[in-house]
Amino acid sequence: GASAVVIYNGPGEKGPVNGTLNKPSTLPVIGPSHKVGAALAKAAEKGGLHLRVRTDTVHGERRTANVIADTDHGRGDNVVLVGAHLDSVPAGPGINDNGTGAAALLAIAAKIKELGEDGLRNRVRFAWWGAEEEGLRGSTHYVKSLSPSDRKSIALALNFDMLGSVNGTRGVYDGDHSVRAGVRAPAGSGAIEKMFRDYFERRHLPTTEHVFDGRSDYGPFVEAGIPAGGMATGAEGVKTAAEAEAFGGSAGKPYDPCYHKKCDRLKNVNLKLLDSNVDAIAHVTQHLARTTVAVNG
Ligand code: PHE
Ligand code: ZN
Ligand code: ZN
Ligand code: ZN
16 A cells, blocks of 8 residues: 655654654754655655654764665564665765665565565565664664564564675675674574575575674674674675685775775766675565564564
C-alpha cells in the first residue's frame, strides 16, 4: 500500500508526530541526513514504505537522524535489516563513503517493490544511519533503544559502507572470524558471509574476506548478539600485490585515494564494482526475505 508513516522524535519533544518531516530546522547537521531524509520521506509517500525517522543527540548541540523504512509485508518478528550510513565526514561530499551504500539500499527497495512484496516471508527494514563518522552513533542509539523483544525480532543485520572504491577489492565481511576484542561474532554471521561468497563464485567474480572488526554500523548489532554481515571495497588501506592480481588496480596504492577527502566525488566511484555489489546485495536480501531465516535468539 502507498503509505508512509514518518515518526519524528525531536529531542525534548514527547511522542511520535505522524506526517512528513515537519521540522527541518531542528534536524540539521552532520552530513546530508536531514535533506536526504526529507527526500526519502517524500519518495516513501508515493511508494509504500513505512518510514520512521528518529533523531539523536550526537554531541554538543548537534542532532542527526536515522531514517528507517519497513516493507509492509513479511514477519515483523523475523526482520532482515539492511543498513548504510547516510552521513559523511565534513571534509568532503562522501560519495563513495557512503553515498554508494545509501544508494544501494534505495536500489534494493525499488527492486523489492518491482518484484512485489507478496513473496516476502520476512520483513525487510532499511536503515539509513546518521552520525556513523562520529563513532557509530546512529546505529548505537538504535540498538540501545530496542526492547529485548525488539532485539529478538531482528534476525540479522546487513551493512554496506563503501561499495565502489576506485582501487578496491570485493570484500565480504569475515563473519566467522570476528577480531573485535572480547566480542565473538554471533553464530549466523559466518552463514551470511557464505551467502555473499557463493553468489560471487557462481558469477565467477573474485572476493576477499574483509576484516570484521566493528569499524562500521554492524558493530553495535554484533555486540548485542545479532548476526551481521555485509560488504566493503576498502578505505585508506593499501592494496597488496595479490589483491591487484585478483581484482586489477594498483598494488601499493590505497583502495580509496579520496577516503575522507574533498575529492570523494562521483568520479571517485568504480561503477562496475558498485554495480556487481548491488546485484549481490539485492540477491542476498531477497533470498533472506523470501526464505525462512533462523529467528535471532
Ligand atoms: N567505517 C569507515 C568509515 O566510514 C570505513 C571503514 C569500514 C573502514 C570498514 C575500515 C573498515 O569511514
Ligand atoms: Zn568514513
Ligand atoms: Zn563509511
Ligand atoms: Zn570467513
